[in-house]
Amino acid sequence: MTEYRKIAEELIDAVGGRENVHSVAHCATRLRIMVNDKEKIDQEKIESINKVKGAFFNSGQYQIIFGTGTVNKVYEEVSGLDIESMSASEQKKEAVKSGSAFQRAIRKFGDVFVPIIPVLVATGLFMGLRGMVMQEEILALFGMTASDVSENFILFTQVLTDTAFIFLPALVAWSTFRVFGGTPIIGLILGLMLVSPSLPNAWDVAGGNVEPIYFFGFIPVVGYQASVLPAFIAGIIGAKLERVIRKRVPDALDLIITPFLTLLIMIGLSLLVIGPLFHMVEQGILDVTTTVLSWPFGISGILIGGLNQLIVITGVHHIFNMLEIQLLAQYKSNPYNAIVTCAVAAQGGATLAVALKTKSAKLKALAFPSALSAFLGITEPALFGVNLRYGKPFVMGLIGGAAGGFAASLLQLKATGMAVTVIPGTLLYLNGQVLQYILVNVIAIAVAFALTWMFGFSDKAKKEVEQVQ
Template sequence: MLDNKEIAKQVIEGVGGKDNIDSVAHCATRLRIMVKDKEQVDETEVENTEKVKGVFYNSGQYQIVFGTGTVNKIYNEVTGLGISGTSKGEMKKESKKQGNAFQRAIRTFGDVFVPIIPVLVATGLFMGLRGLLTQEQVLALFGVAPADINANFLLYTQVLTDTAFAFLPALVAWSAFRVFGGSPVIGIVLGLMLVNPALPNAYAVAGGDASPIFMLGFIPVVGYQGTVLPAFIAGYVGAKVEKRFRKVVPETLDLLISPFGTLLVMSVLSLFVIGPIFHSLEEVVLDVVVWLLSLPLGLAGILIGGLNQILVITGVHHIFNFLEIQLLANTGVNPYNAIITSSVAAQGGATLAVAIKSKSKKLKALAYPSALSAFLGITEPAIFGVNLRYIKPFIFGLVGGAAGGFLADILNLAATGMAVTVIPGTLLYLNDQILWYILSNLVAIGVAFGLTYLFGYSDKMREDIEGSNA
C-alpha cells in the first residue's frame, strides 16, 4: 500500500506535472486542482491511483474525490511537494475566468443562491416536523386533539416556518450584493424595503384581500414577499451603483454619501421599475414550471426524473434552486423535489448493483461508499466514479429516475422544503406522504439496480476498459 506522499506524487504526475498546475485547494471530500492545460491530464492514471474514488473536470478545476479525512492528508502532501495552495474562495475567483459565458453565468447564479439554501433547508425541515406534530393520527397517540394544541405554540411554529420566506428578498439581495462586490448590509436593507409592511402584502393582493398602490397613476406597487428575481436583479444593479458611487465620491464623504445614494437610487429602481417588471416575468416562469409539473399521465415525472442527472454532469442543475424557492414561496409545496429525489436515488441503485456484481476489490471499495453518498443526496461520486465510466449503469440510472419520478408525479408527492433528497429528504415528507415517498424511491432504486445488475455491468467490461487504457 502506497503512503500518502507517494499518492500525492502520482496525482501530480497524472495531471501533467508541477508545470501544469496553477494552484490546489480542497473541500470536505475533493482535491481541487486548477490546471493550465486540461489536455495534459492523464485521467486514467489519476483514476487508477490508490485511494482515488472518482475524478471529473468542472468549473475550471480538475476535482479528485478522496473522501473525508483522506483529502486533507493528500492536500498537505501535495503542497509539501512545492505546489501552491490556495483557498476555495481564491480558486473560485480564478475558475470564474474559465468556461464560456453561459457556464460563468450559471456559476455566478449558484454563488448567489447556495449560501441561502441552508436556512431554506432548515425551514423546510421545520415545516415537515410541524406537519408531523399537528397530524390528528400522531396527536392521538398521545391522547391529544388538534384543538388542544396551545395557540402560542402554534404561533411559535409559524415563526419558525414563515420567517425565511417572508424576508426572502432580503436574503437574496444580501447574497447578490456580496457576490457582485457591494456592501452586503446595504443589500439587506434594500431587500427589506421590498417587503416593508407599509406596502400592500403580495399574498394579500394575490388573494384579493388588498390592492396595489399605483404610483404616477399607472405603476402598480406591492410588497415582494416570497419573490426572488426582483431581489436578485436589484442586488446585481445595486452593487454596480454602489461601486460607482464609491469610485466618484471623495473618501472623506464616502461613508455619508455612498450608502445614502445607493439606497435612494435603488429604492426607486427596485420598487417602481425592477420590481414590477421582473415580478411579472417571475410569475410567467413559475406558471410554466407549474404547467410542466401538471402534465398528465406522469409525463413531468418521466421527463424531470429521467433527465435531471444529465444536468448534474453539466453543472447547470443549480439554476433550478431558483425554481424550487419560487415554488415554495408561492405555493407552499415543492413537487419538483420529490421527482428529482428519484433521479438521485436511482444513480445510487445503479452504483450499488456494480458494487455487488463486481469481483474487483478496488471497484467495490469505490462503489459502495459512492452508492451511500447518493442515498444521502450527493451523486457526483457515483456518477463520475462509477456509472459514467461504464456508461450503461448511468443510462439505467436515468431509466430508474424516470420510473421513480413517474410514480412520485402520479402520487402528487410534494416536499415541504428543498435541497435534501433520498434518506435526509424523508424529513420533508413527515406527513401522510411518507410511505409513498419511500415507495417512489424504492422503485427508482429497484429499477436502476435490476437493469444494471442484469444488463449494465460485468467484470469483462471493466477489464476491457482497463485494458484499452493501459
C-alpha cells in the same frame, strides 16, 4: 512514508508535476487543482491511485473525488509538498475567469443562491416536523386533537417556518450584492426595504384583502414577501450602480454619499420598475413550472426524473434552485424535489449493482461507498467514478430515475423543503407522505439496479471499456 503522503505524491506526479500545479484547494468531497497545462494530466494514472473515486474538469478546476474525511487528509499532505494552497472561495474566484460566458453566468447564478439554501433546508425540516406533530394520529398518542394545541405553540412554529420566506428578498439581494461586487449590507437593506411593513403585504394583496398602492395612477406597488426575481435583478443592478458611484465620489465622502445614492436610486427603481415588471415575469415562470409539474399520466416525472442527472453533469443544475425557492415561497411545497430525489437514488442503485456484480476488489472498494454517497444525496462519486466511466450503468440509472419520477408524479408527492434527497430527504416528507416517498425511492433504485445487473454491466464489458480508455 504514510499512506496519504504516498497518494499525494502520486497525484502531483500524475497531474504533470509541481511545476504544472497553479494551486490546490478542497471542498467537502473533492480535491480541486488548477493546472497550467491540462494536456499533461494522466487521467488513467490518477484513476488508478488508491482512494480516488473519479476525476474530471469542471468550472476551470481539475476535481478529484476522494469523499468526506479522506479529502482533508490528502489535502494536508499535498500542501506539505510546497504546493500553493488556496481556500475554495479564493480558487473559485480564479476559476471564474475561465470557461464560456454561459458557464460563467451559471456559476454566478449558483454562487448567489447556494449560500441561501441551508436556511431553506432548515425551514423545510421545520415544516416537515410541524406537519408530523400536527397529524391526528400523532396527537392522539398524547390524547390530544388539533383544537388542543395552544396558540402560542402555533405562533412559535410559524416563526420557524415563515421567517426565511417573508424576508427572502433580503437574503437574495444580500447574496447578489456579495457576488456582483457590491457591499452586502447595502444589498441587505435594499432587500428589507422591499418587504417593509409600510408597503401593502404581498400575500394580503394576492388574497384580495388589501389593495396595492398606485403610483402615478397606474404603477402598482406592493411588498415583495417571498419573491425572488425582483430582488435578484435589483441586486445585480444595485451592485453595479454602487461601484459606478463609488468611482466618482471623493474618498472623504464615500461613506455617506455612496450608500445614500445607491439606496435612494435603487428603491425607487425597484418599487416602480423592476418590481412590477419582474414580478410578472416571476409569476409567468411559476405558472409554466407548475403547469409542467401537473402534466397528467406522470409525464413530468418521467422527463425530469430521466434527464436530471444529465443536467447535473453539465453543471448548470444550480439554475433550478431559483425555481424550487419560488415554489416553496409561493406554495409552501416543492413537487420538484420528489422527482429529483428519484434521479439521485437511481444512480446509487446502478452503482450498487456494479459493486455487487464485479469481481474486481478495487472497483468494489470504489463502488460501494459511491453508492452510499448517492443514497445520502451526493451523486458525483457514483457518476464520475463508476457509472459514466462504464457508460451503461449511467443509462440504466437514467431509466430508473424516470421510473421513480413517474411514480412520484402520479402520487403527487410534495416536499416541505429543498436541497436534501434520498435518505436525508425523508425529513421533508414527515407531513404524511413518508411511506410514499420511500416507495418511489425503492422503485427508482430497484429499476436501476435490476437493469444494470441484467444488461448494464459485466466484468468482460469493464475490461473492454478500460482497454479503450
